[in-house]
Amino acid sequence: MTETSSLGALFRRWKRRLPLSAADEAAVTNLNWARKQYQRDAYLAREGEHVTVCTVLLQGFAYRQKILSDGSRQIISFHIPGEFLDLQNCLLEVADHNVQALTRCLVAVVSKELLLQVMSDRPAVRQAIWLDSLLDASVFREWVVNVGRRDARQRIAHLLCELALRLKAAGLGEGPLFDFPLTQEQIADATGLTAVHTNRTLQALRRAGLINLTASKLTILDWDALAEAGDFSERYLHHSV
Amino acid sequence: MDMPHETALQLLARKLNLHHRLSDLDRQAILELPHKIRRLEAQSYILREGDRPDRCAVLLQGYAFRHKLTGEGARQILAINIPGEALDFQNLFLEEADHNVQMLSRGITADVPREAIEALIAEHSEVGKAILITTLVEASIFREWVVNIGQRDSRSRIAHLLCEFAYRVNAQELHTGAIYELPITQEQLADATGLTPVHVNRVLQALQREGLIERDRRMIRFPSWERMRDVADFNPRYLHTADLS
Numbered sequence: 001m002t003e004t005s006s007l008g009a010l011f012r013r014w015k016r017r018l019p020l021s022a023a024d025e026a027a028v029t030n031l032n033w034a035r036k037q038y039q040r041d042a043y044l045a046r047e048g049e050h051v052t053v054c055t056v057l058l059q060g061f062a063y064r065q066k067i068l069s070d071g072s073r074q075i076i077s078f079h080i081p082g083e084f085l086d087l088q089n090c091l092l093e094v095a096d097h098n099v100q101a102l103t104r105c106l107v108a109v110v111s112k113e114l115l116l117q118v119m120s121d122r123p124a125v126r127q128a129i130w131l132d133s134l135l136d137a138s139v140f141r142e143w144v145v146n147v148g149r150r151d152a153r154q155r156i157a158h159l160l161c162e163l164a165l166r167l168k169a170a171g172l173g174e175g176p177l178f179d180f181p182l183t184q185e186q187i188a189d190a191t192g193l194t195a196v197h198t199n200r201t202l203q204a205l206r207r208a209g210l211i212n213l214t215a216s217k218l219t220i221l222d223w224d225a226l227a228e229a230g231d232f233s234e235r236y237l238h239h240s241v
Numbered sequence: 242m243d244m245p246h247e248t249a250l251q252l253l254a255r256k257l258n259l260h261h262r263l264s265d266l267d268r269q270a271i272l273e274l275p276h277k278i279r280r281l282e283a284q285s286y287i288l289r290e291g292d293r294p295d296r297c298a299v300l301l302q303g304y305a306f307r308h309k310l311t312g313e314g315a316r317q318i319l320a321i322n323i324p325g326e327a328l329d330f331q332n333l334f335l336e337e338a339d340h341n342v343q344m345l346s347r348g349i350t351a352d353v354p355r356e357a358i359e360a361l362i363a364e365h366s367e368v369g370k371a372i373l374i375t376t377l378v379e380a381s382i383f384r385e386w387v388v389n390i391g392q393r394d395s396r397s398r399i400a401h402l403l404c405e406f407a408y409r410v411n412a413q414e415l416h417t418g419a420i421y422e423l424p425i426t427q428e429q430l431a432d433a434t435g436l437t438p439v440h441v442n443r444v445l446q447a448l449q450r451e452g453l454i455e456r457d458r459r460m461i462r463f464p465s466w467e468r469m470r471d472v473a474d475f476n477p478r479y480l481h482t483a484d485l486s
Contacts (some may be wrong), residue, residue, distance in 0.1 A: 047478070048478065064384075066384070066385075066388045068388065068392055068393070068474055070474075070475050072392045073392075074387060074388040074391040075343070076384045076387050076388065087377075088377040088380065088381065090377070090379055090428060091261075091370060091373060091374045091377055092374070092381070092481050093481075094478060094481070094483075096381050096384070096385075096478055096479040097479075102415065116370070120366045123363060123386060125385050126369070127334060130333070130334055130373060131334050131335070132379065133373065133376060133377060134320050134331060134332075134334060134335055134376060135335075136380055137331060137376065137379060137380035137383055138331075138335070138339050139388060140380055140383035140386075141307070141309065141319045141339070141340055141383050142309075142339075143383075143387045144319050144383060144386045144387050144390060145309045145317040145319070146309060147319040147387060147390045147391040147435065148317040148432075148434070148435030149311050149315040149316070149392045149435060150311060152279065191391070192390065192391030192392060231311050231312040231313070233312070234314045235290070235291070235337065236336070236339040238335055238339065
């Protein structure tokens with residue numbers, strides 16, 4: 001198994017936060033994981049489905065979203081390799097949102113019973129998974145603030161700061177250049193803005209020399225200015241935990 | 242408002258048991274958690290952003306809310322908590338609180354030392370699961386609030402918040418036109434929906450004119466739950482009350 005098709009990124013992320021023994025790692029690795037591939041835009045899970053598995057992203061990027069009865073879409077998080085996409089499914093029966101591939105994705109899937117079993121057998125694994133779910137929740141809270149109390153420029157700058165910092169923490173780019181293929185439509189859906197407003201705001205951020213965004217790359221040209229523009233404080237990412 | 246000390250955590254045990262069936266032994270372990278009863282005035286802080294919490298407050302009476310302040314000082318309310326809910330489970334295993342928790346009304350909490358909760362989780366794995374479920378459901382509610390503020394217009398947004406509150410407080414009586422206490426000011430409602438107080442006031446008046454809500458000070462009633470639910474685009478799936486094992 002090559003490094004990028006293994007759970008290495010998951011373990012590295014966990015080990016940044018807590019001690020994980022070789023036996024803990026082996027116990028998780030030896031669960032009956034299945035690998036699955038998805039094309040860009042494919043659905044990994046749909047709202048309303050009864051879900052019996054949990055999924056770790058190994059390669060590519062994914063996002064979670066909800067679609068309202070009028071068809072509008074709100075993106076509620078973006079995910080990078082080494083992260084669970086649906087940890088809540090280990091204990092909740094029905095998916096309350098959709099999970100979609102942002103790029104081509106490779107994921108590892110495990111039955112929730114096996115995951116719960118290893119959590120009861122291994123305190124460190126339980127704590128790691130528990131922490132993951134609390135960190136997810138912290139990011140959701142920050143997104144409530146972002147759409148609720150920040151203007152368009154702050155919202156978009158904040159989103160880009162978050163993505164850059166998470167990519168960097170995962171070792172996926174040192175900056176200023178990040179391989180993260182985000183469309184303007186997706187940025188709009190993640191920030192509750194219209195496509196037109198998003199386009200104008202991105203152009204303003206670019207003109208001000210803060211960022212450059214192409215179809216596949218995000219370049220942060222002036223981190224301090226972008227963090228200030230985004231009212232960004234990294235406490236909610238709990239990187240020091 | 243007096244509460245016998247030994248039964249203070251009954252409400253928490255009952256809530257956790259709703260989420261995940263617990264044995265008598267597990268329930269007993271919850272009731273025996275060491276705790277200190279605290280009476281709190283409205284607006285008092287339970288937890289401040291940046292604090293390193295060493296205890297977990299369980300809300301016994303009254304309502305609380307979570308919020309954050311932006312760099313410019315604007316406040317965003319993130320959630321409303323009702324009796325029986327633990328206010329600090331979100332901070333278990335995290336070192337620093339990333340948001341504030343404040344009382345919405347007067348109330349009573351039982352404060353349990355954090356180490357006691359961590360020991361309970363380690364020794365009673367089914368209680369641990371139940372606690373994890375409550376934090377996962379809270380996370381689902383945060384997601385729905387992102388959607389609510391990000392995509393719904395002000396009318397649906399406020400209606401959605403009212404529906405959610407009524408559903409969480411008393412899902413059984415929604416169709417009866419029952420009267421609820423809504424322990425939240427228009428300013429707080431504005432901070433929970435990303436709107437201005439003036440806008441909230443206009444929307445509440447419009448909902449009232451249309452016969453969707455009836456209000457008398459802090460009391461509120463929905464004459465037709467179905468109409469209100471439709472205006473709010475409210476689907477209780479995200480509260481995960483139907484699909485709990």
